[in-house]
Amino acid sequence: MELRAGSIRRVIGWSAAVTLGAGALAYAVAHGGRPAEARAERERKIALLLVNHGSRSEAWRKGLLGLEDDVRGPVLKGDRVRGVKTAFMEYTEPSIATRLKDLDHEGFSDVLVVPIFLTVSPHSFDDIPTIVGKKENPRSVELLKMERIERYTPRAQVHIAPLLDFTDLLRKNVLRRARALSRDASNEGLVLIAYGDETYEKEWDRLLDSVGAHVKEELGITEQAHGWCGHIAHYDPSHTTRAIQRVLEKKRRAVVVPVLVAYDEMFQVKIIGDGVAAVPNARDRVAYKPDAILPDPNVEAWVVQTTREHVDRIVGGAAATPGRP
Template identity: 55%
Template sequence: MTTMKTHQKPRTPLPAPHQLLICMLLLLSGCSAPQKNLPSEESTTKNIGILLLNHGSRSERWQKNLLDLEHNVADRILTIEGIDGVRTAFMEHATPSIADALESFDHEGYRHIVVIPVFLTIGTHMFDDIPTIIGMKDNPASIQHLKLEGIARYKPKAKTHLAPSLDFSGLLKSNALRRTTALSNNPENEGLVLVGYGSTHFDNQWSELFDEVGSYVCRKTGITEYTTAWCGHIAHYSSDSTTVAVNRILDTKERAIVIPLLVSQSEQFQIKIIGNGVSAVEGYSERVGYKPDAILPDPKLEEWVIETARNYAQSTAE
C-alpha cells in the first residue's frame, strides 16, 4: 500500500487537569503492572473521509491543478461535522491510485467514504470504470479491461458513496461564460467553439451538455452562433476536429472564440491537440481568440465540492 498524506482534523488535546490526573496515575502505578498500548491514530475510528477523484494525467501541471483543488477546499470541508479527512486520488497515469486511497481510509478506520468525481459528465469512466474500481459493480468485462490497463480495484470495508459528476451542478455554464467574456471583443461578429474530450458510448449526453453550455453563453453575451469540437479518443486525439469547427464558425463570423471544456490543463490537449488545431486555421492570430486554459481553477467548483461533501455528511447522519 502506498503511504500518502491526508488532510485530517487535528485531534483535540486533553485539558490540563486531565493531563495532570493521568500523570499522577502513572506515577502511582510505577512499573509493577503491564501497560496497555494507547490506540494509534490509524486504529482510531473516524467517521467520513472525502475522496476527490479525477482521471489522472502524466502532465505535472494537470496534476497540480487537482492537488491545488484539494488544498483549497480541505480546511473548509474539515469544518463540516462528521468529516475527518480529505484526499485526492487519480484513476490512472498518476499516484496515489483510487485503490491506494481507499485502502488508506480503511486502514485509518473510517466508517464512510464519499467519492466526489471531478469529471465533466457521464461517460464510460463514470458509468462503469469507477463503480467497478471501488467495488460497486462487478462487470467481468470491465474487470478484465481494468486489469489490462493495470488499474487496481479495491472494495472498502467502509460504506462507500459515489457522488454525481460536474454537469449536475450549474458551474460549467458560469465557467464557460467567464472565460468567453474574457476573450470576446465584438460578440455580434463572433462565434463560439466549445472543445471537449467526448465519448463514443455517451455521445448524446455530451452533446446535450455542450448544447446547454453553448446556448447559455450565447444568451448572456450576444454571440449568436456556437459549435462543438472533440479532442479525445472520439476524435482519435487529432487536431482536425478543432480546425473544422473553427472554420465552420469563420464561414459566417469574423472571429471565433475557442473554449476548452476540460477539467484541467495538459500539454497534450490544450497545446498540442487544440492549440495545433487553432494554428492550422488561416489567419488564426487575428481571427481566433484562444487561451490554453481549463475549468480549473474555479472558486465555484471549490464551492461545489464543499457543498457536495456537506450534503453527504448530512445524509449519513440521518
C-alpha cells in the same frame, strides 16, 4: 432517618443515569441533532475522496490537487469529516486503490467518493464503482485488467456521490472565459472543444449545446460549434480546426474555449493549440487561451455542499442502523 445500603445504591445509580443522560442530550444539542444521531456521528470516521480521471501531466495533477487544498478547510470544519484526499483513476499515483488502502489503514469507517468529471461516461458509471467493489461489470473488469488499474474493496463503507451537474457551473465558467476573449460579439462565433465520449456522445452534445446557448444569449454571439479532442477524435487536432472553420464560414472571428477540467499541455497546447494554428490567418481570426475550468470557486462550493449533504445521510443512516459495522 437511615437509608439501607440497597436504597443508597439505587439513588446513586439513578443520579448517575440522569447525569449521563443529560450529558448525551447536551452533546446532541451541541451537534444539532438527536442523541442517536450524535452517537452515530461519534462512532463514524468519515473521509472525503475526490476522484478524477488522472493524467500524465504534472500541471493537470496540480490543478486537481489544488481543488483538494481549496476545499480542505471548509470540509474539515466541524470535525464531521476527518480526512480529505485525491485519487487518480489511471495513469498515475495515488490511485483509487492506493487511497482506499490508506484510509483503511487510518481506520476510516466511511469514504465519500466525489467524482470530478464533466458528465456521464463509462468511467463514472462503470469503472469507478467496479474499482471500489460496488459493482461487478464484466466489461469494466476486463478493461481495468488490461489497463493495469487495481481494484480494491475496502473495509470502510464506500458512498459514491452523483456526478457534479456541471451544466450551470459550466455556463458561468465558459461565459466568464469567453467574455475575456471577445472583442466584437456580433462578428464572432463561439467554439467549444471538449474531451468527448463515444458511448455518451449525445449527453456531451446536449451539455455543450446548453452551455453555448447561454454564452450566446449573454454575449450576443449568434453562431456556435463544438468539437472533440479526446479519444473520440483520436487526439487529432484537425477536429478542432474543422469546428473553428464551421464558425468562420459565417463570422469574421472565432472565440475558442477549451471545456476541460484542468490544464494539460498535451490537450490545451498540442491538440487544441495545433488545431487553432492550422486555421488560415489564425492570429487575426481566432481568439484562444489554453486555460481550463479549474480553478473555479463555484466548483469548490459544489464539492463542499455535496460533502455536507452526503455526510448528513451517512450519519443519519448510521443512527438508524446502529448494528452496522
